[in-house]
Amino acid sequence: MSVEISKLASGLTVVTDKMPHLETAALGVWAGVGGRDEKPNEHGISHLLEHMAFKGTTKRSSREIVEEIEAVGGDLNAGTSTETTSYYARVLRADVPLALDVLADILANPAFEPDELEREKNVIVQEIGAAQDTPDDVVFEHLNELCYPDQPMGRSLLGTAKTLRAFNRDSLCDYLSTHYRGPDMVVAAAGAVDHKQVVAEVEKRFASFEGTPGPKPQAAMFGKGGTKVVHRELEQAHLTLALEGVPQNDLSLFSLQVFTNILGGGMSSRLFQEVREKRGLCYSIYSFHAPYTDTGFFGLYTGTDPADAPEMMEVVVDIMNDSVETLTEAEIARAKAQMKAGLLMALESCSSRAEQLARHVLAYGRPQTVEELVGRIDAVSVESTRDAARALLSRSRPAVVALGSGRGLDTAVSFAEGLTRARAKARLH
Numbered sequence: 001m002s003v004e005i006s007k008l009a010s011g012l013t014v015v016t017d018k019m020p021h022l023e024t025a026a027l028g029v030w031a032g033v034g035g036r037d038e039k040p041n042e043h044g045i046s047h048l049l050e051h052m053a054f055k056g057t058t059k060r061s062s063r064e065i066v067e068e069i070e071a072v073g074g075d076l077n078a079g080t081s082t083e084t085t086s087y088y089a090r091v092l093r094a095d096v097p098l099a100l101d102v103l104a105d106i107l108a109n110p111a112f113e114p115d116e117l118e119r120e121k122n123v124i125v126q127e128i129g130a131a132q133d134t135p136d137d138v139v140f141e142h143l144n145e146l147c148y149p150d151q152p153m154g155r156s157l158l159g160t161a162k163t164l165r166a167f168n169r170d171s172l173c174d175y176l177s178t179h180y181r182g183p184d185m186v187v188a189a190a191g192a193v194d195h196k197q198v199v200a201e202v203e204k205r206f207a208s209f210e211g212t213p214g215p216k217p218q219a220a221m222f223g224k225g226g227t228k229v230v231h232r233e234l235e236q237a238h239l240t241l242a243l244e245g246v247p248q249n250d251l252s253l254f255s256l257q258v259f260t261n262i263l264g265g266g267m268s269s270r271l272f273q274e275v276r277e278k279r280g281l282c283y284s285i286y287s288f289h290a291p292y293t294d295t296g297f298f299g300l301y302t303g304t305d306p307a308d309a310p311e312m313m314e315v316v317v318d319i320m321n322d323s324v325e326t327l328t329e330a331e332i333a334r335a336k337a338q339m340k341a342g343l344l345m346a347l348e349s350c351s352s353r354a355e356q357l358a359r360h361v362l363a364y365g366r367p368q369t370v371e372e373l374v375g376r377i378d379a380v381s382v383e384s385t386r387d388a389a390r391a392l393l394s395r396s397r398p399a400v401v402a403l404g405s406g407r408g409l410d411t412a413v414s415f416a417e418g419l420t421r422a423r424a425k426a427r428l429h
């Protein structure tokens with residue numbers, strides 16, 4: 001694979017990876033702006049702007065946008081996250097210029113017609129309603145609020161019906177011009193692409209995106225933890241637990257990821273084997289770690305019968321505490337193999353590769369090589385993983401949210417304080 005990167009005079013970065021065996025290309029625009037960049041009166045505007053991107057420009061109607069891409073067999077999509085917003089396409093080799101033209105058009109020349117805006121705001125209100133009907137979405141909304149109180153990081157990406165109603169064309173134009181700046185944007189492409197051609201097309205079509213970087217978001221401050229029980233008549237009790245993790249540039253990131261995988265990253269993980277396979281307490285249980293620019297979020301989720309919630313949480317806490325000091329070489333090796341396989345398998349998809357390139361440029365200023373990433377995974381040891389796990393359990397008080405019905409939920413969340421035993425261990429090392 002041949003990765004090439006160019007920084008244009010506007011500050012915008014173009015990064016490509018030519019994959020000669022492919023006849024298709026994945027390409028997109030990634031902007032370093034997301035939910036955490038929103039002021040209180042802008043709650044949900046990043047997501048609304050992403051929706052409005054396909055609702056017409058000064059050159060194309062919303063129908064013409066999708067018809068032009070689908071007429072050549074391609075597809076368009078977009079996504080909003082905490083720190084980034086992306087707009088991307090998958091097309092055949094010959095249609096890369098067309099895809100770049102459409103992507104530039106929807107960002108540089110959006111129409112934001114009032115009727116379309118009102119319709120799309122109503123669509124998102126329906127999306128909010130759908131999320132409120134999904135318990136595992138609701139429980140994580142409450143968990144984020146508990147972890148990042150009174151901060152953009154703790155708010156839902158969707159916004160609220162009230163904040164959405166306040167947005168108009170001027171709101172979207174102001175947000176776009178403030179945050180979609182050349183130095184904060186990456187055009188990434190992988191597959192059947194030619195770097196020089198992509199650079200030439202981007203220089204021509206994205207010329208309006210220039211200037212100084214946009215404003216930095218509010219620094220994230222992980223909260224004081226604690227517990228919250230949300231009562232709702234449901235068949236299951238939904239249990240979540242969070243701890244402050246580490247940011248993207250932290251040296252312990254890969255060791256913490258190994259610990260997370262051993263704990264609840266797959267069917268061979270300790271939590272899955274003990275809670276589901278041995279005890280039959282749940283259908284789903286998993287843990288994850290999401291690194292951000294200046295913080296990290298370790299999370300754990302499971303659903304169980306309300307009557308089993310206290311036992312479930314007690315077992316989860318015991319396994320977490322025990323795992324810190326009893327990790328084995330075999331578990332470390334298995335988790336590292338899973339991470340390397342996931343990395344290398346992703347390289348076989350041009351869509352995954354384009355996204356990875358863009359994420360690396362936004363996070364690190366350059367794409368990290370496969371050799372670098374594999375080397376960092378290989379460098380993880382039993383001791384470095386234990387150190388990362390001890391730091392995780394001592395860095396913050398746990399935040400725990402339970403959603404469901406029954407008296408057992410209050411008892412269940414109280415068991416999370418048992419993680420303080422791990423903090424005591426950490427102080428001894």
